[in-house]
Amino acid sequence: MESKFDEKLFAGREPFTIFRRWLEEARKEELNDPDAIALATVDEEGMPNVRMVLLRIIEDDGFIFFTNYGSRKAKEAFSSKKAAFNLHWKTLRRQIRVRGHVEKEDGLIADKYFSERHAGSQTAAWASKQSETLADRKELIERWSDYQKKFKENVMRPKFWGGIRIKPIQIEFWADGQYRLHDRFVWERKLGENVWNVRRLYP
Template sequence: MNEQNSKSLADRRIDYSQASLSEADTAADPMTQFKRWFDDAINAEVPEANAMSLATVSKDGRPSSRIVLIKHFDQNGFTWFTNYASRKGHELSENPYGALLFHWIELERQVRIEGRVERVSDAESDAYFQSRPLRSRLSAVASSQSQPITTRDALEARYAQAEQQFGDHPPRPENWGGYRLFPDTVEFWQGRRSRLHDRILYTLDADGHWLRQRLQP
């Protein structure tokens, strides 16, 4: 990158001005507050408002992140589905803590979430798997996620083999299912002018109560 391009990149910025966030604006429970903001994102037709970054850490301390889609949230936490044998699955088996990030740039908002992660029940994984489109179910059967494969043609051949073997009724693979993150930290970030952003942090205390505080930007 030449000096001119480097300078133009450093100068790229947006001064956020759409909204503000005060302690009085937020609910006492972060899941209630999250639902408000998630509904706002849906109503604003933010593209893939259900997309979130999932960060995990291996046993030797190396972090990795990727985009996954949230499939359910409630007072118990945040749920997504994936291949248990994937890199994120291996890392969660070694270190069962994760971090989520929702970034709704159209609303100048972020939500950061951290907590312990557990697998959901087989019954919950079965129910969601059967609700997926047929092609997505066949792909889950055909793909050994995160494992090397020689060519795209080899991957397509595995899909065709699964389609021929199972037709319209592919079973849920044993290594495919859901995870749920039980939050102990949730931060709501609202962009503001001059980089004086609003940040409201919820932390779960030892008695199971949520504490709120404002952070400096």
């Protein structure tokens, strides 16, 4: 029996179009956080590390998530200047993998995103020394309350908190197929170039 291939699923002249379309579909289907990505970085010794973050902005040429610049992920991303991430939508049975180069985004985009967050989350960003040892949850709550009192209204974005942009050199789309005859297409380009090449991979 022949396994079917859905041509329209993978159609696009460049990968961001396909990425956006798949994410829109996931927004309708996934119960929670369709934009949650497993973000991989490596430490100075090349030891990998992975954790979830929310992919908040998709630009024409890059992907942005927000975090504390003192965190382990930020330190690793900035020292290696590289990162990768994976999205897996269980209901759609699809996966997207991205590998790319890292830039700091601590300007207007970070300001705008921060200003739209709930005030409680804004002060939580101030209160958290993300990835450092915390002896007691009480300490975190006290720090948070202190910042709540300090900023009565308009909470400004801390300098140590902002966006990280990943400029992809590789984006791979995977869709589940019958008998594990899945479909995979990988789009690749060189850093700084906007010419994408696409090829199909064995599943």
